[in-house]
Amino acid sequence: MKAVVFSDSHGDTAAMREAVEREAPDQILHLGDLAGDAERLGIRFPQIPLEYVCGNCDGFSLAPAVRLLELRGRRVLMMHGHTHGVKTGYGGAIAAARQAGADILLFGHTHQAYAERLEDGLWVMNPGSCQSWGRTTYGVILLEKMDTLCYTVSV
Numbered sequence: 001m002k003a004v005v006f007s008d009s010h011g012d013t014a015a016m017r018e019a020v021e022r023e024a025p026d027q028i029l030h031l032g033d034l035a036g037d038a039e040r041l042g043i044r045f046p047q048i049p050l051e052y053v054c055g056n057c058d059g060f061s062l063a064p065a066v067r068l069l070e071l072r073g074r075r076v077l078m079m080h081g082h083t084h085g086v087k088t089g090y091g092g093a094i095a096a097a098r099q100a101g102a103d104i105l106l107f108g109h110t111h112q113a114y115a116e117r118l119e120d121g122l123w124v125m126n127p128g129s130c131q132s133w134g135r136t137t138y139g140v141i142l143l144e145k146m147d148t149l150c151y152t153v154s155v
Contacts, residue, residue: 010037035054
């Protein structure tokens, strides 16, 4: 199974559309800023399941700020990250992921792409910012039987 992970698209869906066409994922995840971009992506690709959370620029979105879901037996904690102070360090978000029993922590907000597997096996990924202008990045999660791989892509 392949999931693409987006964050901080800020009203620009072109790069996300191109990434979905390039990657042909089984799942799309969006980490906020802007939740409306995720909704537009869902309309464009209705055959691909989509989950999203709101970010600090989403105003009065009905999307939750944090979402815990299961993908192929892995618990994935999704958040934008602003409520866990990720711009000053990832400790609060990592603690939340461990408390939730997550296998994968996903957050955005910093616009800095990052993916790492911690010593205890927790994957931590920030897909960066997926916009057509500037540096465009997104994340990919590959789930094969018991193997998990998270990485970022820069285009």
